[in-house]
Amino acid sequence: MLHLLNQHRTIRKYTEQPIKSELLNQLLEATCRTSNTGNMQAYSIIVTTDSTLKEQLSPAHFNQPMIKQAPVVLTFCADFNRFTKWCNQRNAEPGYDNFQSFMATAIDALIAAQTFCIAAESVGLGICYLGTTTYNAREIIDVLQLPKLVVPITTITVGYPVEMPDQTDRLPMKAVIHNEIYHDFSAIDIEELYTEKEKSEFYKQFVAENNKENLAQVFTDIRYSKKNNEFFSEKFLLVLKEQGFLK
């Protein structure tokens, strides 16, 4: 099991082999057994295989080819719609149209998403997370017809891998793990943590291809720029308001 987790790679290219519906159901059943807030099961999973719908979802994911190529696309959603409807039918006053409830259901959607990923990898499937979901939640809501109190949080494409790519690098453990309390980083700590990464031929080439001075600038100027992050922040906050999770 630890071996499986240690072998994790993101898989972006899938063979044409479909995922049998019996297997997919087994994976989804195991997923639904996972931890969730108060056993409210306040999240939902949209399983999309129809090629027309995948075509419609594609622009929301900036036309990354995985959406159209993967046999199955899963959209994991924060969802207090069903639970609220149940409360309304039971003379119980629901109070889930707020940001704390959004956090609880978003947490549950993500716990389910990762449970699905590990289940899928354990049977030889490959997965890819698409971070574009919170960028273009509005467009995904329209395609998947998500009602109020439902917001897409992440998308996973899944299928049989064409190949096993090399594993990506990781920073030294002390970049992520803090013992007892948070130990903030000095300038020297930062140098130490990033030295190996920055020295690697892989990233040197990546920096050169992007015409930047260094790796950090590839992130700040190209991949995750302040301007884009601020634009998509406003857009996602508006979605939370429109879907009823924020006043």
Added chain:
Amino acid sequence: MLHLLNQHRTIRKYTEQPIKSELLNQLLEATCRTSNTGNMQAYSIIVTTDSTLKEQLSPAHFNQPMIKQAPVVLTFCADFNRFTKWCNQRNAEPGYDNFQSFMATAIDALIAAQTFCIAAESVGLGICYLGTTTYNAREIIDVLQLPKLVVPITTITVGYPVEMPDQTDRLPMKAVIHNEIYHDFSAIDIEELYTEKEKSEFYKQFVAENNKENLAQVFTDIRYSKKNNEFFSEKFLLVLKEQGFLK
């Protein structure tokens, strides 16, 4: 592997057996191999075992006994602090003090959290998620000394189980899984989905013990009330502002 996921239970009582640091490190290493946004590894895990610190964390988790009783408490945090420091040292303009960046790093923290949970369960440990983390993030920030651009998202207590409790019930799969697009629920659908749960002796007793008319009212009036949700929404939004993720 699917068997392991299908056997999941939340474990709230732990034996006195400590978790060997070598094992804990193996679990954390497997966790750090998991998917994350742009391989920025923008999240952090605070590993707390010190009894004084656990005592200090306890009120933030409404004194749920797991915090003091579990050998290890893990606080998973959204974290753009380290990445931002790196950018600043590289003449690169960071733009991660916004809500979209918060979502990206919160997603990563949760993917890591669930990876850790499954890793832990695979070696015979038991886990419990504490939803109190987003209620009292401010107090946790103070105890764990989290700097700006770091926000706790969820907490996991982990240890060897005293016993395996019964599994909790789940709604029929169609409550959570939607084929192709979202299929909203009619009043009849809701009745069907909740009938079995509401009829069970377990929940009938639960309703009686709480002096409510029905199960939904236990949630809306006692466990997750509108008033509390709204109070903790304001509190958490203020934390996001104070920590630098929201204007």
